[in-house]
Amino acid sequence: MASTQTWDPDRYAKNARFVAELGMPLVELLAPRQAERILDLGCGDGALTMKLAAMGCDVVGVDSSAPQIEAARKLGLDAWVMSAEALNYETEFDAVFSNAALHWVKRADDAIAGVWRALKPGGRFVAEMGGCGCVEKIRATLLAALARRGRDGKAADPWYFPTVEDYRARLERRGFRVDYIALLARPTPLPGDVTGWLETFAESFIKCVDEHGRKAFIAEVRDALAPKLRDANGTWIADYVRLRLSAIKPPAAR
Ligand code: BEZ
Secondary structure (H helix, E strand, O other), X not given: OOOOOOXXXXXXXXXXXXXXXXXXXXXXXXXXXOOOEEEEEOOOOOHHHHHHHHOOOEEEEEEOOHHHHHHHHHOOOEEEEOOHHHOOOOOOEEEEEEEOOHHHOOOHHHHHHHHHHHEEEEEEEEEEEEOOOOXXXXXXXXXXXXXXXXXXXXXXXXXXXXXXXXXXXXXHHHOOEEEEEEEEEEEEEOOOOHHHHHHHHOHHHHOOOOHHHHHHHHHHHHHHHHHHHEOOOOOEEEEEEEEEEEEEOOOOOO
């Protein structure tokens, strides 16, 4: 089943601003230089793309969501609707940067092949995505709540959270030299109730339930997660695990 996830820029800004804010260590790993041509793959509403532009990079953003690209263009960015699995660039970029996007891409080899094509020889691919075990408590609770309704949520699961070994093998098979790849646990405080997170990121699961039952479904998932994810101060902390990587298209490659 294809993902039924959609992106509403206003909802995203309210519930997910932390995604870009927590992306700065990845920008540091990229270490962008003035006037470098950089592709921001899965740029969303362009919050991090703007940071790269402000650092003097010649940056292009792509995202599969038309509303998010519209929001990015309103910031004055050069941004295009394009899926990660069908990148349409040829030997053009000094670096491809991607934050919090590739765990939505099930055909990882197609995305990696597109990144390879888009890079100049010697270009770098610097990315962070959900890694093996990411939001496991949330995912298991969603699946259990669907199972109680007689639904198998696995077919609706939109996420791909790879291991280090899996993603490294894919990169190396395409020809990349992997300089760094690691899984990092990053418990992530949410800006509000987990309900906002679920409505923003778990739409594919929620849509498995009839429209009139969705409110109760979300409340049930929230209540089951409270003892697992809410701390003594009432802050919700999502069980994020990141896969962070830096890889090079060797200078002699074509
Ligand atoms: C993320 O943006 O990193 C993310 C989104 C949905 C599920 C897990 C992680």
